[in-house]
Amino acid sequence: MAPVSEQQAAYVLRTVEERRIRFVQLWFTDVLGRHKAFHVTPAELEDALDEGMTFDGSAIDGFSRVQEADVLAKPDLDTFQMLPWHGEGEGVARVFCDIVQVDGSPFEGCPRNRLRRVLDGAHDEGHTFFVAPELEYFYFDSLETDGPPKPVDRGSYFDLGTDDSVSRLRRDTVRMLEEMGIPVEHAQHEDAPGQHELDLRYTDALTMADNVMTVRHVVKELAFHAGIAASFMPKPLAGVQGSGMHTHLSLWRDDVNEFVDRDDPYGLSTLAHRFIAGLLVHAGEITAVTNQWVNSYKRLVPGHEAPVHVSWARNNRSALVRVPTVKASKPDSTRLEYRAPDPAANPYLCFAVLLAAGMAGVRGGYELPAESTGNLFDQGTSSDLELLPTSLKEACDLMERSALLHETLGEHLVEWFLRNKRAEWSAYKETVTPFELDRYLPLL
Numbered sequence: 001m002a003p004v005s006e007q008q009a010a011y012v013l014r015t016v017e018e019r020r021i022r023f024v025q026l027w028f029t030d031v032l033g034r035h036k037a038f039h040v041t042p043a044e045l046e047d048a049l050d051e052g053m054t055f056d057g058s059a060i061d062g063f064s065r066v067q068e069a070d071v072l073a074k075p076d077l078d079t080f081q082m083l084p085w086h087g088e089g090e091g092v093a094r095v096f097c098d099i100v101q102v103d104g105s106p107f108e109g110c111p112r113n114r115l116r117r118v119l120d121g122a123h124d125e126g127h128t129f130f131v132a133p134e135l136e137y138f139y140f141d142s143l144e145t146d147g148p149p150k151p152v153d154r155g156s157y158f159d160l161g162t163d164d165s166v167s168r169l170r171r172d173t174v175r176m177l178e179e180m181g182i183p184v185e186h187a188q189h190e191d192a193p194g195q196h197e198l199d200l201r202y203t204d205a206l207t208m209a210d211n212v213m214t215v216r217h218v219v220k221e222l223a224f225h226a227g228i229a230a231s232f233m234p235k236p237l238a239g240v241q242g243s244g245m246h247t248h249l250s251l252w253r254d255d256v257n258e259f260v261d262r263d264d265p266y267g268l269s270t271l272a273h274r275f276i277a278g279l280l281v282h283a284g285e286i287t288a289v290t291n292q293w294v295n296s297y298k299r300l301v302p303g304h305e306a307p308v309h310v311s312w313a314r315n316n317r318s319a320l321v322r323v324p325t326v327k328a329s330k331p332d333s334t335r336l337e338y339r340a341p342d343p344a345a346n347p348y349l350c351f352a353v354l355l356a357a358g359m360a361g362v363r364g365g366y367e368l369p370a371e372s373t374g375n376l377f378d379q380g381t382s383s384d385l386e387l388l389p390t391s392l393k394e395a396c397d398l399m400e401r402s403a404l405l406h407e408t409l410g411e412h413l414v415e416w417f418l419r420n421k422r423a424e425w426s427a428y429k430e431t432v433t434p435f436e437l438d439r440y441l442p443l444l
Helices: 006-018 042-051 111-124 165-179 205-225 270-281 283-290 347-364 392-400 403-430 434-440
Strands: 021-029 035-040 053-056 070-075 091-100 128-140 184-189 195-200 229-231 245-253 312-314 321-323 336-338
Touching: 006 021, 006 042, 006 091, 021 042, 021 070, 021 111, 035 042, 035 053, 035 205, 042 070, 091 111, 111 128, 111 205, 111 347, 111 403, 128 205, 128 347, 165 184, 165 195, 165 205, 195 205, 205 229, 205 347, 245 270, 245 347, 270 283, 270 312, 270 321, 270 336, 270 347, 283 347, 283 392, 283 403, 347 403, 392 403
Parallel strands: 021 091, 312 321
Antiparallel strands: 021 035, 053 070, 070 091, 128 195, 128 229, 128 245, 184 195, 245 336, 321 336
16 A cells, blocks of 8 residues: 555545544454444544554454454545534544554455455556446345344335335435445346345446445445345345346556457457456356355355356346447447356455456466357256356355465465355354254154
8 A cells, every 4th residue: 555645644634623523433344344443533543644553453353363463554545535424513534444564564364455466466467457336235124023124115126106215215325425426327226125226336446345345334324324224135035136246347458448349249359358268267266255155145046137157148147247238339338247246245355356367367368168148047057057156165165276366365365264154154054944944843
């Protein structure tokens, strides 16, 4: 990360004084992408900007062992922003932090550092990586329930009622995000009852990872104030589609979209062909990161509009990698869409492995396989195509054997990630579920 400039620090300190900000939240994430924060007063802020905030990394899952505990949270002042839902007289701002060692060197367990390193590697070769995710989530009456959560509405795709309070909440959320400098291309009701979607306007991957963390926080915060609950759980309800985070990807060089070739039958450059091939070759290895929870694999099943086949196609939503149709007048909007991730992924690690997989195809000159035709949703698991992992255990086994993932994330993150995920899988296996009780208790 770049050192804090005196000009940046002066601007932040002046803004805190002029806007009467009472607290500044220093945001960061753990290995799983869970939101963490310090709250500092203006009196402590100058020291935090200058030296960072020391904390015990052994208290954060995936950070440090007890014998190597102390780390620093260093604010990235480019991310300083007011939190507009706090009322007058109780001003609160936030700033994202990079986690560094006490000597100032990057901390290997910081997801933001790892994404930055992967982006820097591509940038050294002349590429800038842009992403644009579509975040799906559910609104429920409450999360405190003995049975399945109850959606707040019965809507489906693009529904809008004449007195639709949830649509108003979604619009308020968009306005709040735009006030924070996060543009939303469009928002809509999704297919399942209570399910909604926010599509973010593309930007560089590091900024977007910060934006995803902010969106998840803002959606939950405004839902709470409205007396309901929001969840980014991948599959909270049986029998309907789960929530995805379809992610649009493109590589640029000197303001030119490197995926474009008007003479190609698909409109795609050789670099784009190889990038797609890299995503396909390494799809299984990266799935533990793009879909990191036991529940994620309840979404990646046939019949509910989520990909299960390692495949690519043009304008075909059943493929893992889709090439959306672009207007003839706007070839620079050419992009790829990777459809496996869900919105509960750690966005820093998710974007890092997507770029690493694609760049492996570019650097290795991977050949693009044949396009998949037809509706893969109708083929279930009977297709000859390779399948994505069907469980967290299978995905973790592939990740552990992946040289690409060890290189991309580093041994520290891979070790802590797999340790956590295997503990989750073990706990899941030991749990007796309502399904088993309903199905077997009366029968056996």
